[in-house]
Amino acid sequence: MISATYQVTGMTCEHCARAVTDELTDLAGVTGVTVDLVPGGTSAVTVSSEAPLDGQAVAAALDEAGDYRLASG
16 A cells, blocks of 8 residues: 655635545545645645556646646645
8 A cells, every 4th residue: 555645735625625535536546535624725635545646647636626736846
């Protein structure tokens, strides 16, 4: 099992957290998602998976969920 934490911008509420969780959970191999919501700031999203995830797939899932982006740097 692999766990990776992504810094995500654009999330403001629990609805945002649910949308991100739902989209990331749909990625192949993902077994769990937890969100440490920081409304209007940079939230920590931890994804557990069977194998490492492709960063582009994570970014695409965030885009599908709404106006959420991986924080740069």
